Amino acid sequence: MDAPHIVHSRLCAALLIVVGLCLGPAAAQPVPADPVAADTSDVQWETTLPPLTVTASRLPTSPAEAPARVSVFDSSALRTSGASSVAGLLDDRAGLHVRRYGAGGLATPALRGTGASQTVLLLDGQRITDPQIGHLDLSLLPTALLRSVRVMHGPASPLHGSDGLGGAINLQTHPPSSSTEARLAVEGGAFGARGGSLLVSSVLTDVTSVVAAVDYQTTDGDFPYTDESRFPPETVHRRNADRTRQSLYASVQSRVAEHQLRVSGWGTQAERGLPPTSSTAPARARQWDTQVRFWGRDRVPVGEGRLTVSGLAQRTRLQYTDPTQNLDQTGRTALASLETTLRHPVSGRWTMIGGGSGSYARAQHPSLSASAHQHHASAFMEGTGRYGRLTLYPALRTDAYWMPAGTTRWAMSPRLGLNWQPFARWPGLHVKAQIGRSFRVPTFNDRYWQPGGNPDLRPERSWGGDLGIRLDWSHGHAELSAFGHRRRDQITWQPTGNGYWAPKNVQRVRALGGEASVGGAWSLPFGADLRGGVTYTITDARNRTDPGSDSYNEPLRYVPRDQLKAHSTLSWGPAVLALNARYTGRRYVTSDGSQFLEAYVIADTQLRLEHEFGGVRTELSLRLDNALDTDYESVGGRPMPPRHARLRLRLIL
Template sequence: MTLKAMRIPLILLLAILLTAVAAHAQETAVLEGRVVEARTGLPLPGAHLRVAGTPWRLQAGPDGRFRLPGLAPGSYQLEVTHVGYRRRLAEITLGAHVSEALEVRLHPEPVALPDMTVQVAPLPAAGEYAGARVITRETLLREKPRDLAELLSREGLAEITSDGSPGGSRTVSLRGSAAGQVLVLLDGRPLNEAGGGAADLSRISPAEVQRVEVYPQAPASLGMQAIGGVINIITLQPGLREARIQAQASQYGERQGAITLGHGWGGWPVLGIFEHRESNGAYRYRVSPDDGIDLYTRSVGQTLTRAMADYRRDHLALKLDPPGPVQVGYRRTLLRRHNPDYLPVSLLEHDAGTDDDRQEFYLEAQGGEGGWRPELRLAAEGYGQQTWTDYGPQYPALNRRRNLRGEVYGAEAAWRWRQGWRNISLGAGSRWERLWSADLARGYAGRRHEFGYLQVQGDPFAAEGRALRTGLYSGVRADLYSGQQAFVHPRLGLEIVGGREVAWSLRGEAAGAYSLPTFNALFWQEDLQSRGNPDLKPERSLNRELAARISWRGWETGLTGFDREVWDLIYWQLDFDHKWKPLNLYRARISGLEASLAGRTGEGPWHAQATVTSRWMRAVNQTGQPNTDGQILPYRPLNTTTLSLRQNLKALDLDLSARWVSRRYTNDANTQWLSPYTVWDAGLTRTFDLDRGRTRVTLRAEVRNLFDRNYRLVEAAPLPLREFWVSAGLEKSLLSSLLTQP
């Protein structure tokens, strides 16, 4: 089925769903808005809201926002409270099928407390999914990254694989894993390619992201085909009442612009996001011994401008939340990339290009808040890709055009029950992937996937006044592929939290995981150089982790040891007939230690924040072969250290970040390597709050690669030298300011 053919059933399905929802909509209203600090306009997370005379109570989220659907039309009294702020009461009137939005502005009020000792936990024991590192939207808006891969690298959570060019694919690895072993989810839906296995994070617009969760070990409910961990991307939801415009530009002609608009019409919250990126593909680089092929015609140390690739990418996302439990969404990404090869004239120059079109339609439904809460997800995705390579009339046999089409259909049902620390998730689903490509042996490959999981978290020893809290989180997941391959993997973890003035936590866990061979590895059409191997076995692993954290007076330090054994690793190797073929050759052990220190000094608008993380890791080959056994796996650095400093001076922010990466070997025998590198980035942000904080203007200047260092992520792909970026943003709140009087 082509992309054009898919549009008809998707549009019909959307029309039917919206008609059904509208027909069954009840006479209800929606109360929504956000709670902010009256003086600064900053959100107040955790504020408590109560509708007097009703059982309705809720708490504002991390961004200060709240939403309460299902209220009957009429007049109500709303009470809003927050520790350290004056209580607010307001009379509100709600109409049928109307979404009433308001902004609650609370004024500070000192609270006199008796002498007491407060027990504080540095991390929640058995929280949503224990063991996650979370990047919030506040960080996204402050850092303004080019893409999510760049942000994960800056935060010290992942290593990037990229050809260095604007518009190129950006994949990541966690703790020494391969990029294809990391499961990337967008609102619970996998983004990993069926053909190649890895997920391209450049396809995701940072403008639509609410937060990013990074799990070095996969929770049962998120997926077990994740030897290298899980990156779970949660996007913004309808109910956002604001308009945001953001633009960025670099000195080498790379430009980005994004518009985010959240509003509601007749009780139907709508969220729309559009992003455009383009580049002329030129940037400066300096020749080094790591360049490899450039040394045929260039001198080490020479600075050149590379016309690597020009591209244009457009991204559209729409979400609609009609009355009732159903939410529908649509996403589409168009990419056109012209990437001529940069090889010297003396070698085989060629021209190349890529056209990529991806679109997705999905539906989500959730039940009530009490007891067992049901959830349902339905999704359909279609994509098409055309690539071409032209070596000119001198080498017509090397010219090539490739067409690829794919479809993915998925359905998942889950039931969740939560009370206090107790959290139980039970779910099942199915996913069907199909791929058409002339590169595959039969021109087609398909895979059907059924799964089920049970996840239990909580404190079985919960009691009032206990000095220690115990978090037990466990799960088991079963996966069945095409009715033939079955996998069952458990996960078990325990966390103990205690302390009073000095809070601490200990956490340990163990889990199994696997990764299926990609369609390309299984069914690659035999040619002059390579062929697939349908007899490949899945890669398997056993992951273990032990972590400790201590928190005291705004500072937190942590130490994590990890160990991962992987067997049946898939590796492309020359076979007896001198063709590259994927084989289950490798066995590896990846172990290491992560240390972190984060803290904040100062209060109010004058404060500073600092974070440093360092990872020592050994990814050892255990194949038993004489030339490679005991050697370090390619492209796995022994040490990676990141530093982030931020000084806030009222409306002015100064930030400085650094990444230090050690030597990375580029072959199995460890005889060739990429040089270590250190890269510093610096930024200055000025924020203007207008109209009592409901309008915000942000200006930012940034210098990337501050000290003009030449470095490589992969062989023969230099990254840009010093590069200047400027950005501007405008945010306008569309909420009614109903509670602003002191």
């Protein structure tokens, strides 16, 4: 049987089972949605969520009423997914592709046919993207410190500035609780995996509370795989694939007079080996990552509105060594930002929010010129206008960047969005639409890398839009979206003929596609509950740069055309059975479309037992990853682990 037939057989065996569990019980009774226990494919339905400041708007807006598709993974989704990092969570559940350079390597998002540096990454609404490389490794972000993860699909620059061509990902940390609680988790698994986390929240005074958390994960990563570079191919063990990550987080929240204050800090240290693509190559390269960030905000009422001042300071350090190449290089970045926003109603229909922000970023690396720094300022305005069942969402943002040698770059990003309820008798039916302009300012590597950096690069530009329809009902929701965008001046590194590569504003890209999701909850006989969801994405992103080149109108590299993700959770008494499956389509690895990686299907299952002992809630779970034992690669030459198990114990006080 050839590879495509094997893939489709596994797809039927895994995905259809999960889809059937999600959607099959036609005669079942709906379960009232529970904001704590409910778990859907991408978002809790409107009745379970209070008004949220989601990434599709700075104003409090539920995902159903937003002008764009917004996926929300709440604390229940984080727990039932079993993912220890944001990379694993988004890979399992989100309507996007996570490009993974091996099990312990770099993990970056690809949303609607864009690259890692074309999606905004936010922490409690503040940018944390590395200014040198333009993205952040999602595998360094533990889920144990987070309350939720929210993904906005579509042009995000009108709201969040640079990098918003594909959308935005907003990580929301655990806030201090109004009561004392503690959560402890320990786990272990195959290939030397072990770790744990502890989160404690307490009330200090009537107006002050605090939360602190620590997370530790380590693995040997020495899993077996088939090395096709050998003749004949043989099974070998991954070498130099160990990894250790430790994180510390704390946050204090207080009220002083009318001011609502919150200050937080997060530090992460990680060490990992960087295994070679071939088992016969030397395996001695290593990498150390250190990230420290502090951020805070102050909210105070101003008349009928509210003034918010927020800021962030971040430092990162990345050391790379390879004794075989006589390399030992360390790069450092610093980022500081400050933002002020004022929200105020201006009439019975309109609420406006306006403000400005400023930031300073710099980087130091042996291969960067000494002038790797920039100043940035922005001004923005956004509104919400309600006209019966029609809500308008206009937004406009202007960004300016001041660079060395007197270089200035400007970008203006408008957006118009709407949300319409066409029928009064069906309040759960919403039609969404938006169109907007986005941009990406060149990274420090693009401008100042030696040799090759080009300080004269222009920002990448994009016009994009989408149209969608969403239906919410008592026990679930469904949403269908179609999108398209065109990018120009995309930065591409090309050979110069002088022995090095250099970036140029040359590429044009056209991307079209669609997204569909459905989630629900049902009550089954014998006291059982079933919750689940399915998400499907199709993306056709093509190079439209040079009609005379071999790459013209060919698919972009490493962008899967199709993805299907499904999950279900069956609860019966103290037992919970969770199933996850995902299909990732063919990914081209050459610009002319001549070579590709085969599609693959991954299925994971988890059995969890829950019980309360003397006021302590205890959860014991056994998770089987890659249950179908699929041999696959997310990126060429970077094998992923075979079938393996993990055991986890969780205590909640």
